[in-house]
Amino acid sequence: MNWAEIALLFAAGVAGGLTGSVAGLASVATYPALLAVGLPPVAANVTNTVALVGNAVGSIIGSRPELRGQGPFLLRAVPVAALGGAIGGVLLLSTPAEGFEKLVPLLIGFSAVAIVWPRPARPTLPGEAPARSRGVLLLLGGAVLLIAIYGGYFGAAAGVLLLALLLRAGTASLANANAAKNVMLGASNGVAAIIFIVMAPVHWSSVIPLAIGCVLGSRLGPVVVRHAPAAPIRWVIGVAGLALAIKLAFDPY
Structure with missing residues (x-):
């Protein structure tokens, strides 16, 4: 790997870290960069x-x-996300991806619309997570499991799915939903990553510059969400998610 490829991966990591921590769209920047430096799709x-x-x-x-x-909510949700990531990682290594990937554009497109769709206001104190009934928590847990399985299996825009879910489930604000999304997605990705490290062809010379860029970019994302107006960020995320859904839908053709 030459210095130009290292620089490309680092820059893609910064971009992916920023967009991933804000919108859950890190793979839009990082995955194509890995293909550009010559890695085959599975690797x-x-x-x-x-x-x-x-x-x-x-x-x-x-x-x-x-x-x-x-x-309290994350103590329940993180183990579910970790389990989903493990299931998704195993599925990726043991089954063909074509059928599942055909569903991805629909999931992402639905999530993009859900993010910008108005929801009823819930009066909460700043930074306070609203109370959820047992039924809502069970449904939320099931949805988190399915999204985490998808995240471990394919991953593109899993953060968009989680962010849309948390906002529709009544998380106090975009910033709070984004923070919870980052924790759950980290658990899902982390467990899947462990499985891949043990069982899959990880290209470590690409991981290092990409991961360093991701750390730097993702550190800035929560600051952007904290200080920028919520409505424009929602629309940016929604439009970007819809564009990604359209792109993935037409990629096979």
Whole structure:
């Protein structure tokens, strides 16, 4: 690997870290960069998952104020996300991806619309996570499991799915939902990454510059969400998610 390819991966990591921590669209920048430096699709996918663990590190550090008050919910959600990541990682290594990938554009497109669709206001204190009924928590847990399986299996825009889910489930604000999304996605990616490290062809010389860039970029993302107006960010995420859905739908043709 030459210095130009290292620089490309580092820059893609910074871009992916920023967009991933804000919108859950890290793979839009990082996965194509891995293909551009010559990795085959499966190796690019598993290498991408390992490198994106850096996103969790930077974004969680940057999201500490928004995570206050979300501990009880995350203690339930993180093990579910980790289990989903493990299932998804095993599925990727043992089954063909074509059928599942055909469903991806529909999932991403639905999530993009859900992010910008108005939801009823819930009066909560700043930084406070709203109370959820047992039924809502069970449904939320099932949805988190399915998204985490998808995240471990394919991964592109899994953060968009999680962010849309948390916003529709009544998380207090975009910043709070984004912080919780980063923790759960980190758990899912982390477990899948461990499986890939043990069982899959991880390209370590690509992981290092990509992961360093991801840590730096993802550290800035929560700051952007904290200080920028929520409505424009939602629309940017929604439009970007819809564009990704359209691109993935037409890629096979």
